[in-house]
Amino acid sequence: MSTKPMNTEEIKKELIARMPTKVARKRAKAMTPGAQGGEIPEIQANVRTIPGIITQRGCTYAGCKGVVLGPSRDIVNLTHGPIGCGFYSWLTRRNQTDAGPDGDNFIPYSFSTDMTEHDIVFGGMKKLAAAIQEAYDNFHPKAISVFSTCPVGLIGDDIHAVARQMQEKLGITVFANSCEGYKGVSQSAGHHIANNQIMK
Ligand code: SF4
Incomplete structure (x- = not known):
């Protein structure tokens, strides 16, 4: 099993690269790669669900x-x-x-x-x-x-x-x-x- 730490920025890039441009632009704001150097990034959450895109909320x-x-x-x-x-x-x-x-x-x-x-x-x-x-x-x-x-x-x-x-x-x-x-x-x-x- 690999012990290489996960690069969350890379994972985010990989995920949004598979989405259509408009969806990727919106979804990028709803994914935060985790605290960087003590800064806790703000996540965009209170927006409408995009049909066809799985979210963590119930519909x-x-x-x-x-x-x-x-x-x-x-x-x-x-x-x-x-x-x-x-x-x-x-x-x-x-x-x-x-x-x-x-x-x-x-x-x-x-x-x-x-x-x-x-x-x-x-x-x-x-x-x-x-x-x-x-x-x-x-x-x-x-x-x-x-x-x-x-x-x-x-x-x-x-x-x-x-x-x-x-x-x-x-x-x-x-x-x-x-x-x-x-x-x-x-x-x-x-x-x-x-x-x-x-x-x-
Ligand atoms: S489960 Fe909810 S979001 Fe999914 S297709 Fe049915 S109504 Fe739409």
Whole structure:
């Protein structure tokens, strides 16, 4: 094993050399190679996430679905997006609860529309309506909450219109959260979106 000390400046250069010029310029400010000669460099942190670039923060969707609404046991929380987003925010590892007096506990499930390339090209609204119907038919929840992910924001699926239409059809509360992952600086934007929708 090599005992050569890591040159963090070199590592940073190597990392940003692989990025497109504009992204590299932004990301360079968010990487500090460590204290040099006693000086602690300031890291740029409070900026929006760049879609496609992995950061150490949760996305807006994670804050909305994973943190605020996801742990509610008695409503179905349905992700409209690729299966990775749903898997990423699946709560079985840290949120456990027993069913309440109504017998409902949907936390062990990960509900997702499982969007694929076809839905990105042709739109996913019909698939979302079908997923809400399927969740209702199988579980008869008192409410269903829908969460948008990055691709949904990019293609412009109107999740609120689908939620309204399904609420009318099913006669239960169905509401949607425009919480695309790239929407805010961090997952805290998702906390706000979820809380506002709960109040509404
Ligand atoms: S919403 Fe966007 S950033 Fe969040 S998990 Fe899905 S693709 Fe990733």
